[in-house]
Amino acid sequence: MQEYTIGRLKGRFVVVWYEKDGKRRRYRLDAETREAAEAEARDILLSATAQKSQLTVEMIWHAYSETVVGRPVHEDMKYTGRSVLPWFGSLRPDQISANDCRAYIADRKRAGIQDGTIWTQLGKLRTCLNWAEKTGLIERAPYIERPSKPAPKERYLTRDEVKKLLSVDCAPHIKLAIRLMLSTAARVTAVLELTWDRVDFSRRQINLRTGEGRRKGRAIVPMTDGLHSALIDAQEAALSEYVIEWAGGPVKSIKKGFKAAAGASGLRNVSPHVLRHTAAVHMAEAGISMDEIAQYLGHTDTRITASTYARFSPEHLRKAARVLEFE
Known part of the structure; x- marks a missing residue:
């Protein structure tokens, strides 16, 4: 804080300080005690010298x-x-x-x-x-009002729909990305960022995490037999370090290719995220614990997983329902 002094003028407390250009500033205070004068002086000094951030x-x-x-x-x-x-x-x-x-x-x-x-x-x-x-660029972030968050979409693929999608004739990198999303429950960004050094064939594991450490929804998951075979074939033809590649380089987006594949399969309202949701729903329907599903999805809090997928479990609320059996 700017240096200042507390003095008296005509029986009243005053605060005095000097600007950077040497100009002397003095304000008369309303305080009646030295302690109150100190507090009031600081408020006046902060108000007078504070400069609002010009950052837009x-x-x-x-x-x-x-x-x-x-x-x-x-x-x-x-x-x-x-x-x-x-x-x-x-x-x-x-x-x-x-x-x-x-x-x-x-x-x-x-x-x-x-x-x-x-x-x-x-x-x-x-x-x-x-x-x-x-980071200290501004003193306080304003409140940003938003509309209510929509309920999560319920769309997921049945096993027959999954077969239709996998049977479509499409570009090899699109088909491999679809297999990876379904078999690892990974987000599309994690699949597109996956490199061969994180595909462990000996342990039959895939590390979806990157060198940046903790990333949203990233986990280490096992390979399914079908994915294992598909990855072996893909590695033999690989031209880059990326598992999903096109013309020897990484792929930034598969939106167009995925949309075309979904359309060719006759499926509607299908996005890459639906495949992650599909994987989680089928695990829940098979009775897999919420803890294991959370690990697959990369959730750090099992409650998040349960709030979305517990209702798909065949045992969800069954114990509670048995208590209500009055016949």
Whole structure:
């Protein structure tokens, strides 16, 4: 804090300090005791010398994006910024209000954007501003109001639908990615980032984690027999270090290829994430414990797994139901 002195002038306490340019500043205080004068002086000094950060949301957005270069979230930030920054980019964080968020939500809804997408977009804004607070760029991150988070989608594939998808004639890297997602319950980003040095044929294990350590939903999982055979064939033809490759290099996205494969199989409302959900549902239906499913999914809290998948278990609430047998 700026150095200051407490003095008296005409029977009243005053606070005195010098600006950087040497200019003397003096304020008369209302305090009647020395202790109260100290407290009041500090408030006045902070108010008089504090300078609001000139960082705008757009500047913070790009600064945060630089910290995640090379990760899928970096592309997400660029894409999401096209919607968020025209609304919030020129504002300072302390200028954002709940009304601004509500106006954004209303505008996005008028444009036909679903609540889930809006929830994610404003979540990215919240993440940016919280990061700025934690790193000391801003004093306090504002509250970012979001619409209610939609209930999770229930879509998953039956065994017959899985067979249809796997039988489709599509590019080899698309088919291998589909096999990996179904057999490891991995997210599509984890599959696309998988390298051969993390495929252990001797132990028949796949390490979905990267060198960055803890990543969302990453685990070490065993290979199924079918996946083991598919990976052996793929490694023999490999031209790069990446398991999923195209023209000798890594693949950034399989959206188009996956959509074409799903369409050719006659399946509707299928995304790569549906395959992860499918794997978890089938494990739950087979009576696999929530703890094991959580490990497969890379969840750190089994309660998260149970809240989504426990109801698919054949024993879910059965013990409780037996207590209610009154016949």
